[in-house]
Amino acid sequence: MTWLLLLGCPQPSTTSVVDADYDVFVDQVQPVLEPRCSTPACHGNASRPLEFYAVGWHRADPDDDFLEGELDEDELVANFDRVRAFLARPVEDSLLLTKPLAEDAGGTPHVVTVYEDTGEPEYEALLDWASGGDE
Ligand code: HEM
Numbered sequence: 001m002t003w004l005l006l007l008g009c010p011q012p013s014t015t016s017v018v019d020a021d022y023d024v025f026v027d028q029v030q031p032v033l034e035p036r037c038s039t040p041a042c043h044g045n046a047s048r049p050l051e052f053y054a055v056g057w058h059r060a061d062p063d064d065d066f067l068e069g070e071l072d073e074d075e076l077v078a079n080f081d082r083v084r085a086f087l088a089r090p091v092e093d094s095l096l097l098t099k100p101l102a103e104d105a106g107g108t109p110h111v112v113t114v115y116e117d118t119g120e121p122e123y124e125a126l127l128d129w130a131s132g133g134d135e
Helices: 002-006 022-037 073-084 121-130
Strands: none
Touching: 022 073, 022 121
């Protein structure tokens, strides 16, 4: 992890990991992040702190890369643990939310803007899960 600090890469929160709902993650968040973030040039590779497994892309077993088979429980749990490591309190400060959001809508610098504003349904789905359904 130290070499990531030297490279100035954002680090998963070092404070306690924010509690989040696994079943809602599988039903509501995985389907949003899979088509949006998971190509190998993006989060579909092991070099990203936010590494992400997805059907047809990056898999836990490299022999399964690009295969269409459903993710297994271990892959979904790994995604859940990595994604919630980018949650924070207050929830709007979560890198999971600020990175894909346009900077002029309150986002933080990121290689690409995924959501132009906080009113986009996918952003709202991420925010709803990230805030434990409170928002
Ligand atoms: C909703 C979709 C996305 C979310 C939630 C997201 C989230 C994040 C987060 C939390 C980080 C910091 C941790 C890390 O470095 O892995 C990050 C960085 C990064 N993401 Fe994404 N990302 C998304 C889409 C994308 C896409 C589509 C690409 C490729 C075009 C991408 C490429 C990168 C790269 C190269 C970095 C490291 C450099 C930087 O911080 O900009 N991401 N992203």
